[in-house]
Amino acid sequence: MLFCREEVLRLTDDLVKVESVVNTTGEIDIAKSLHDLLASFPYFQQNPSHLIMPRTVNDEYERYNVLAFVKGTKEQSDKTVILMGHIDTVGIEDYSHLKDKACFPGELMEALQDELLPELVKEQLHSGEWHFGRGVLDMKSGVASHIYLLKYYSLHPEELAGNLVLLAECDEEVSSQGVLSALKDLKRWREEHHFDYIALINSDFVAPRFEGDENRYIYKGTIGKLLPSFFITGAETHVGSSFEGLDPNFLAAELTRQISYNPDLCDESLGEIPAPPVSLKQTDLKPSYTVQTALASYVYYNFFIQSWSPKDVLVMLKEQAEIAFTNALRTLQERYRKYCERIGEPSRDLPWKTRVIIYEDMKKMLVEENGEAYVQHMKEFKDKLLLDKSLDTRMFAARVVEEEWNWMKDKSPAIILFYSSLYSPRIELTGKNEREQNLLNALEQAVEQVQPHYQHPIVTRNFFPYICDMSCVALSDDEEGILAVAENNPGWGTKHYVDYQDIRDINVPAINIGPYGYDAHKKYERMELQYSTEIVPTITNEVIRRLLG
Template structure:
């Protein structure tokens, strides 16, 4: 029996940590089975087995599964709160000789002091109020709190004014295959039961800011929104030439390098403002697309970027990328022409004129439409699909996307100088509390009330509009127009095979989010640790309070502290 007590939740955390559910391993299936089995032992789910189920999230690969559980309120209501978390963890390579021990939280806590760890971690270890180990805070403890609360309320449904919908997923640490893959099953259950999701609560931990971040004091951070992430791709096409006659051609690598100079860390491309200001684009890969040595100018090269968003849609980003691509082409060709002029001047030769190149910028969608025009829509789709499905299953998703686009360019025999702009996986929509709906205003107001009381009782807590990391609750809807979202699908090579997302289900949701999880430090590090008193005393009470206040059918009794919407468009 799952117990909603400090000791019960701590023991459940230990039990979940022992499962080696490293992302992209069979351990994720073991974790799903364990969570399902623990809940299945509860009387409520024995009586209502239809309310506990696995949701398949992928057709091939490991055939991983999410776990969905549903507890009805004492009186029939449609209002429902989603409790969400992930059970995968990152690997333990950073733990060195203690790597295997990291899945035994008590043993790892006893041993971690032997390593060379930061003074702050050593102080926490000495306090006795912190538990170390892989996944203790990211996020097995959050799952433990949610599972214990779910089981507790299943025994006390007369005290429950909203339905509870629990969803535990794999692969949050990768590209959110778990959340994306379970979206259709989740939305299907919501439609089947005619539920109204009033909020989605994450069990992600309240991250402590470090003493080294420049903050006036270290403190825990809660959030009511999360950043989006998009991966713009620039596929650069040059003109081949022998390096001895370099001015006869255009080096695709030079175009790609110019793109990186214009995009990487560009302050003009920073999104957000104030505390929601996000870091600028970062180039994650720059490479030419040939595998062998050659003294021919590289004809094709690519660069892709990590871009965080708080207001921009895929359509916004595509337009930005078009402008960057054209500028990169113009500057590269101008540089070649000037270098050719100076070469002629210095050598006295006139037999190496630089061609007056005409450059082009295309989108992936424009190229697929051109192929459909040449081959017919059915044949064009067949050729691209057959190529995509033949790619190795274990090939990186981004490399698959590049390969598909490279194949498309080859089918069209497209010559440069040109740049094709589009996107690569993954994609996370931003989910910001805009105070635009009653649900948003209500949840934000409740969280502000929680913050006020937390600061009085435990201190050192702040509430932010936008969690600057990436998380699964991004998929609780799309804050924009359908055409803005369609831009993503139309311009991602291998969409539906390499990367998939149910657009219909995503557009059907519009659910405000908040974090109500435990507290910890140093996720993914060898010093990952969980703050015990807050996590198993304060956080459970916070979860109870938020759900109790969400049970109220009107805004009566809940102060509206956030009447003004933030100054950003959806």
């Protein structure tokens, strides 16, 4: 299997040359291209029902997944391993004048020879051991590795005691619509073919964790991701009388200072620590310029978790918001006092009080205060808001909270805490049951088998450190944790909905064995050829053989 380099590289280039930027028609093109490729294999010509290209469900975009399976004939077994990888990419605008070459690695690498490059990029480009282009690392080379293995076993089903499923999904880069839709196909196949899903191997990219890091990582499970969001109301005033009001942007700034990059908000688990929260958006909601301070501001943060539940995070961030609110008011009072001293006028105690409300508590309060009139109004408001296609789930949620705030009797300044986007669940792989232990044993033995053939250390870790679709194939949260997501997302059931029961129904142990490289989502995206086209498919194959041999 170590001699698969040329075919995996050719498959990679065939996938890369189809520009498949997420949320564009390129996602249709890549699915059709991959489907046609698999349909050309003799196995799928003889078994056409083993290959499908279903459209995603409840999706505002037209796009498709590709699923295929090979049934082993070595002995009768329902055991099934899923090979998963996404076929969409981020955009190519960052390539600027080289944009027309971004999806053609040969042309791109030739053009890069004439560019002024960072030293490491130039060194790797000239080495001949690295491959450049949009999607080569994230993650079409990983999909190519899976296709290579699927093709091999389609020609040699007698070597499989069980079944091999390929899931090539769309929309990993934005909303995970692909994998969430594919869960229903996987469930249907389980019923029709009695598949027992014992393991899933994802092939998303891996990268150095720090400068000088020589390790190539394999991940057992993945971090989870939340998007805690804050609607912040103030008290408007004319800028000439600034201390007579409370600027919500002032509160937002202090909130970001309290939360962003805060290592105390990192969820340590199994000896590993994810990246801290960071702001992804901070804005006020004024539609145009005036000399009045803003009525409200909006900010949201990326938040990684490994053991905490969505409910834990709400409790934690309510406390952080209260600290920020109190600090902001203290600073404001002090600045007001100093200002009054300078202009020779008496100061007074400013009237504002710390006030932080979790969304579901506000919603209950509004129902109690306003009854059916509020409920019906908000239903009609959301239905109308859905017609505005310019609003993503995050801004949709903000507009819903803004409208609900209008119904509050007490409109003194406040911070409302909620979730406004997809919750990607965390996955822990600890050996807590037989399926997990079998997968962990197979992975350990596979690495031991392959390590002597490769010069750099191959190291396993517990949590894939980026966001990936592994989050959508297993669930570590209990019902209370998932309920906290549903009850605290203002767009839940309208603009946004996830059937987490589908994930719980599949609940397959997952690992990530993916290509190695640098600069995913950047213009110098590149993969190391030996590891990505030889070691990745070889380790993956060794795991498959130990599980289905």
